[in-house]
Each structure stands twice: as C-alpha cells, then as structure tokens.
Amino acid sequence: MACAVVLGLAVACRPPEPTATGSARIVSQVVFADEELWHLGPDVRPRVVGVSPMADDPRYSDAVGLWPAELPRPTGAEAIAAQNPDLVVIAEFTADETRALLEQMGVRTLRLEGWDGFADVRRHIRELAGAVGAEAAGTARIAAFDAELDALRQRFATAGAPGIVSWEDGSVAGGKTIFADAAEAAGFVDVAAAHGIAGHRTIGLESLVAWDPEYIVISCTDDCTAREQEFAAQPGIAATRAGRRGGVIAMPTHHLYSVGFGALEMVRQLGERRRGTDGSAP
Amino acid sequence: MSRARRWAIGGGLAVAALAITAMLVGPGDIDATQVLSAIGRGLVGSSRADDLIDAQVWLLRAPRVLVVALVGAALAGGGAVTQGLFRNPLADPSVLGISLxxxxxxVVGIFLGLDRAGVWVTPLLAALGAGATLGVLLGLATRSGDATTLLLAGVAxxxxxxxxxxxxxALAGDRHELGIKVLRWLMGSFEGRSWGHLAVATAPIGAGLxxxxxxxxxxxxxxxxxxxxxxxxxSPRAVQRRAVTAVALLVxxxxxxxxxxxxLGLVVPHVVRWRLGSGHRSLLPLSAIVGASTLLAVDTLTRIAPVALPPGIVTSLIGAPAFLWILLRQRSRRPT
Incomplete structure (x- = not known):
C-alpha cells in the first residue's frame, strides 16, 4: 500500500512529457525569455506556466503587461518546481544549486549565457526557439531583428563617427557588449572599446574626463531630462565635449540594458539624439 | 631633536610628497607645468569649469587629494583615541558601531533615492547616522560609565x-544598479569627491582632531x-564622553x-605606538599624519592601477597581514 502511494507521488511529480512541438510546461527566469516567449507566438504562449518576477518591472522589461497577472512569477527552486515544468530558462547568474536541483528532478534547463553583442541576441533567440519547438518562429524573429537593425544602420550611417561612452557609476561598456554593437549601428565609436576595454569594466571619473567623449550615455528610470542636466553639471563632466555640447544622454534602463529587441530602441534613440545635437543624419 | 619630532617632520614631508605625486599622476597627458598652472588658476579663482585640464587637476585631483589626507588623518586619529579610551591596542573605531x-x-537614503537630490545628501545622511549612534553611546556612557559596557554596546x-x-x-535585491551603488559606497571610495565633499568633512574632522x-x-x-x-x-566619565564625541566626529x-x-584606525596607531611608545601627546598627532600619508599612498596606487580597486579593499588587504606581522613580531620579542 505504502509503495503504491510513493509510486503514485513519484509519477504525479514527474515532469510532463514534452509535446511533439517542444516543451509542454515552460518556466522563464530571464527577462529576455519573458519577452521572447511571448513573441514566439500563440503556439508557445499557452505552454508558459511561469515567468520571472522582473517581467513586470518597467525598469528592465519590455514584456510589461503582456503576460496575464494570474500567471505565476516563481522565484527559487521550490516555487519553480511547484509549476511542474519540463523546461526552465535560466540565466548565467542563476544559482548553481537551483540548476542542479531542477536537473535532479528531471527538469531540462536552458542556460542563456554570454551577451557579447547582437550575434548573441540571435543565438539566444535560436536556442530558445529550438528548446520550445518553435524554430520557424525563431527564424522569423531573427529576420525581423536584422531587418530593423539594417534599416536603423542605413538611417544613421554618416561619415565621421563621434565617440561615445556608456557610464554607470564608474562602469563602462567596452567591446564585445550589446552597447558596443548598438553604438556602432547608430553611427558612433565606443570609446571604451577603442581604449582596449572588452566587456564591462570599472574606470575612474578622471579617466572618463581624460577620454573627453562627445557623448556619454547614462541610465535613468524616471525624469531623464533632469538626470541629464544633473550629470552634465558634475565637476569634471562639465568640461568634456559631452558636457559642453549637450552630449549627455540619459536613457531608460529597459533600453540601455536590454539584451533583446529593446537594444534596437537603444540604437534608435542614440541615432536620433546624434541627429538632434550635430545634425549629421539626413 | 626628539624621536617624536623627527617622526612628525618625516611624516609631514611624506604627506607633502605623496600629495604632490597624487596631483601629478593620473590619466591623460598632463605634465607638471600644466598641473602647476591649473593649481595656480584654481588658487586665484580663475579656474574654468569647462577647461579639461582645469577640471582634471583642480576639480577632480585637488579636492580628492585633500579629502583622502583628511579621511586618513581622521580614521587613524579616531583609532588612537579609541585604543586609549578602551586601554586596548586592538580596539578600532568600528567597534563603537559609528561607521556602521x-x-x-x-544606505537607507540611497535605497529611497534621496541621493538624487544632490551630492551633499549621502554625506549628510551618514553624518546624521554617526550622530545618532553617538547619541546612543553617550547616553550609555552617562548611565554606565563603564568602558566594558560601552565597548559591548558599540559591538551590539x-x-x-x-x-x-x-x-x-536584500530588499533591493531586484534593483541591480542600486545594489552596485550601495556596494561601491560600502567598499569605500574617493571617486568624484569634490570641493563640496571637502567642505562637508572639514568641520567635523577638524573639530574631532x-x-x-x-x-x-x-x-x-x-x-x-x-x-x-x-x-x-x-574624571574617567568625562574623558569617556569627550573621547566618544571625538571618535564620532572623526569617524x-x-x-x-x-x-x-x-x-586604518587599527593598524596605524598600533604602528606608531610600536615605534614611539604610548604617550598620547605624540601618538595622536603622529597617527593622524601617518594615517594621512598611508591613505594617500593607497589611493594613488588605486588610481594608477590597471584595474579599479576600491581603497577600502586595499587598506584591508594591506592592513590585515601587516597587523598580523606586527603581532607576531611583538610576541616573538616578548620575554618568556
């Protein structure tokens, strides 16, 4: 009798078998996946049984208001397991213990690692679409991404790219970052990358001033204009070309830190800002 | 010339040499003549905020160097007072809970976004926190008058x-940029310290010293x-109250x-006491001088290092082994 009960529980707790079109119960723990699972289409959406709590956070997510409020937002291995998923999309910062626990329970995990530029955006869309059995939708998303990116490149292509730095409390984005690719697409040169910095690195304020970039990008969450003015008036910053010529750009965090389609909005805003300040774009 | 006087002169020269070095080194191609010209323009009030060299030398380096020296003197001086108060060379200003x-x-101010109102907000809030902690400690000192109770209250x-x-x-766990900002502040930093910061620090630290x-x-x-x-x-109680006030102002x-x-507050007074004895008349000013020169050296190293290192991490990385070495050396010399 006891064996039957244990056996019954084990069967009940076993992850569901994946459907012919991919995973049957998907949980996302990454904002990028929260966004992309929605855009992969109506075949995928009903199979999503949980998204990350940050899906509803307008500071980081472009998926705000997409997923129903009643859809669970699990955090932690126990809450994720309670959704009885067969696929969990996790980030590189997800605890190894969580991943190990899920895999011990027979749950497949897809870890989205490395965001070194737009090539990784395409790679992760492809991986995610493949994991949920939506390869065709994934291919279409990548094509849409590239089409929009090409249009933006053509729109903002001019000679004489000005220098730009992404600055967040001392941290700059160098080469092999989404920002570097976005800056290049909008017609800028990433000054940190030009100084040999790869990835995100902390530098001193004095170094930023010595670089004297034409544009400095900072993040904002609410009053971006006030943030620009406050930053541009800081000692040292006011002496840079960015400070003197209105080249400080405060950008909403969900665009500046986006690792998905939101990065295209970053390209658009950077390019338009350049057009507004130096009149270089057509 | 007494040994203490020789140390004071040597320490003063070291502070001056390190301050000059700190003004001369840094990013950008600025030579010594340009540095001196920018300092001259700053001193006569003709420095231009939109001039790149003036900005780097007069608006970034000069106040930073002075803030570093002031903070080094404050922490080491505070350490010497704390160790004298508790009659224990292992005491540190942090044991009174004032810095925390x-x-x-x-940190609460940063969490609530109050720091966006201006650069003066965080220093003001920190000073209020130190003052409130001081108030609690003074209340305890008045009631108890016992150094051990005061020490334990500080630890608590x-x-x-x-x-x-x-x-x-933990509450800010989903606000990554906030977490990074707080963490950087907790690790200690002189990044972007301006004349405004110097103005905020000078009065309490001057009064404390x-x-x-x-x-x-x-x-x-x-x-x-x-x-x-x-x-x-x-009166031990009166000394206690004044010492706690001095430490609170300094820290x-x-x-x-x-x-x-x-x-810094632990190691510097210990080194000075080890070389010159425990007399507070030389210990207190010399701790301040050695503290200023030590922190200037540390900050200059972090500025020219290929990777950005928080000075708080460097002081701990250098201070902890140095302290262990001093302890072991003293033990090995002690007669059995």
Whole structure:
C-alpha cells in the first residue's frame, strides 16, 4: 500500500512529457525569455506556466503587461518546481544549486549565457526557439531583428563617427557588449572599446574626463531630462565635449540594458539624439 | 631633536610628497607645468569649469587629494583615541558601531533615492547616522560609565546596523544598479569627491582632531587606571564622553565622504605606538599624519592601477597581514 502511494507521488511529480512541438510546461527566469516567449507566438504562449518576477518591472522589461497577472512569477527552486515544468530558462547568474536541483528532478534547463553583442541576441533567440519547438518562429524573429537593425544602420550611417561612452557609476561598456554593437549601428565609436576595454569594466571619473567623449550615455528610470542636466553639471563632466555640447544622454534602463529587441530602441534613440545635437543624419 | 619630532617632520614631508605625486599622476597627458598652472588658476579663482585640464587637476585631483589626507588623518586619529579610551591596542573605531551607523542611514537614503537630490545628501545622511549612534553611546556612557559596557554596546550597535544594512540590500535585491551603488559606497571610495565633499568633512574632522589632541593628557592619565586618573583630577566619565564625541566626529566625518574604510584606525596607531611608545601627546598627532600619508599612498596606487580597486579593499588587504606581522613580531620579542 505504502509503495503504491510513493509510486503514485513519484509519477504525479514527474515532469510532463514534452509535446511533439517542444516543451509542454515552460518556466522563464530571464527577462529576455519573458519577452521572447511571448513573441514566439500563440503556439508557445499557452505552454508558459511561469515567468520571472522582473517581467513586470518597467525598469528592465519590455514584456510589461503582456503576460496575464494570474500567471505565476516563481522565484527559487521550490516555487519553480511547484509549476511542474519540463523546461526552465535560466540565466548565467542563476544559482548553481537551483540548476542542479531542477536537473535532479528531471527538469531540462536552458542556460542563456554570454551577451557579447547582437550575434548573441540571435543565438539566444535560436536556442530558445529550438528548446520550445518553435524554430520557424525563431527564424522569423531573427529576420525581423536584422531587418530593423539594417534599416536603423542605413538611417544613421554618416561619415565621421563621434565617440561615445556608456557610464554607470564608474562602469563602462567596452567591446564585445550589446552597447558596443548598438553604438556602432547608430553611427558612433565606443570609446571604451577603442581604449582596449572588452566587456564591462570599472574606470575612474578622471579617466572618463581624460577620454573627453562627445557623448556619454547614462541610465535613468524616471525624469531623464533632469538626470541629464544633473550629470552634465558634475565637476569634471562639465568640461568634456559631452558636457559642453549637450552630449549627455540619459536613457531608460529597459533600453540601455536590454539584451533583446529593446537594444534596437537603444540604437534608435542614440541615432536620433546624434541627429538632434550635430545634425549629421539626413 | 626628539624621536617624536623627527617622526612628525618625516611624516609631514611624506604627506607633502605623496600629495604632490597624487596631483601629478593620473590619466591623460598632463605634465607638471600644466598641473602647476591649473593649481595656480584654481588658487586665484580663475579656474574654468569647462577647461579639461582645469577640471582634471583642480576639480577632480585637488579636492580628492585633500579629502583622502583628511579621511586618513581622521580614521587613524579616531583609532588612537579609541585604543586609549578602551586601554586596548586592538580596539578600532568600528567597534563603537559609528561607521556602521553612518553607513546604515546613508544606505537607507540611497535605497529611497534621496541621493538624487544632490551630492551633499549621502554625506549628510551618514553624518546624521554617526550622530545618532553617538547619541546612543553617550547616553550609555552617562548611565554606565563603564568602558566594558560601552565597548559591548558599540559591538551590539554595530551588529544591529550591519544586519539592518544587509536587510536593506536584500530588499533591493531586484534593483541591480542600486545594489552596485550601495556596494561601491560600502567598499569605500574617493571617486568624484569634490570641493563640496571637502567642505562637508572639514568641520567635523577638524573639530574631532582638535578634541582628540586636547584629550591627550587625560588619555595618558586614564591609561594608568580609573583610580589613578581620578587621583590626578581626571574624571574617567568625562574623558569617556569627550573621547566618544571625538571618535564620532572623526569617524562620522570620514565615513560621510568616503564610505567604510577598514583597518586604518587599527593598524596605524598600533604602528606608531610600536615605534614611539604610548604617550598620547605624540601618538595622536603622529597617527593622524601617518594615517594621512598611508591613505594617500593607497589611493594613488588605486588610481594608477590597471584595474579599479576600491581603497577600502586595499587598506584591508594591506592592513590585515601587516597587523598580523606586527603581532607576531611583538610576541616573538616578548620575554618568556
């Protein structure tokens, strides 16, 4: 009798078998996946049984208001397991213990690692679409991404790219970052990358001033204009070309830190800002 | 010339040499002549905020160097007073919980976004935190008058503020940029410190140093024990109150502008005492001078290092092994 009960529980707790079109119960723990699972289409959406709590956070997510409020937002291995998923999309910062626990329970995990530029955006869309059995939708998303990116490149292509730095409390984005690719697409040169910095690195304020970039990008969450003015008036910053010529750009965090389609909005805003300040774009 | 006087002159020269070095080194191609010209323009008030060299030398390097020296003097001077107060060379200003009290209030301010109102907000909040912690400690000192109770109360307050700060960080778990900002502040930093920061720190640290030097004779008397001190006309309770006030002003002022910097208050007075003896009349000013030169050296190293290192981490990385070495050396010399 006891064996039957244990056996019954084990069967009940076993992850569901994946459907012919991919995973049957998907949980996302990454904002990028929260966004992309929605855009992969109506075949995928009903199979999503949980998204990350940050899906509803307008500071980081472009998926705000997409997923129903009643859809669970699990955090932690126990809450994720309670959704009885067969696929969990996790980030590189997800605890190894969580991943190990899920895999011990027979749950497949897809870890989205490395965001070194737009090539990784395409790679992760492809991986995610493949994991949920939506390869065709994934291919279409990548094509849409590239089409929009090409249009933006053509729109903002001019000679004489000005220098730009992404600055967040001392941290700059160098080469092999989404920002570097976005800056290049909008017609800028990433000054940190030009100084040999790869990835995100902390530098001193004095170094930023010595670089004297034409544009400095900072993040904002609410009053971006006030943030620009406050930053541009800081000692040292006011002496840079960015400070003197209105080249400080405060950008909403969900665009500046986006690792998905939101990065295209970053390209658009950077390019338009350049057009507004130096009149270089057509 | 006495040994203490030689140390004072040598320390003063070291501070000057390190300050000049700190002004001359840094990013960008600025030579010594340009640095001197920019300092000259700054001193006569003709510095231009939109000139790149003036900005780097007069608006970034000069106030930073002065803030670093002031904070180094404050932390080491505060350490010397704390060790004299508790008659224990292992005591540190942080045991009174003042730096953690200051850090807690500043972190709450950052969490609530108050720091966006201006660069003066975080220093002001840190000073308020230090002042509030001081108030609690003074209340305890008045009621108890016992150095051990004061020490334990400081440890308890520090633990409470440390836990509360961690709690705030946990509540901000989904706000990554906030977490990074708080963490950087907790690690101690002189990045972007301006003349405004110097103005905020000078009054409390100046008053704290003056009070500490004025306490030298009383702390010497206290070192002989409460009864002997009383027989010499020194009230242990009154000394306690003034010493706690001095430490709060020094550590509160330093934490307000630089965040939390560890080990300087422990190691520097210990080194000075080891070389020159325990007399507070030389110990207090020399600790301040050595503290200023040590922190100037550390900050200059972090500025020219290929990777950005928080000075608080470097002071701990250098201070902890140096302290162990001093301890072991002293033990090996002690007769068995």
């Amino acid at each position: 009290g200051a850090a807690f209030v500043a 307050l520090g633990a409470t503020f440390g836990a509360a700060t961690t709690c705030v960080l 003056a009070l500490a030097v004025a306490l030298a004779r009383d702390l010497d008397a206290l070192a002989l024990g409460d009864d002997v001190a009383a027989s010499l006309g020194v 509160g002022g330093a934490t307000a502008v630089a965040g939390v910097l560890g080990f």
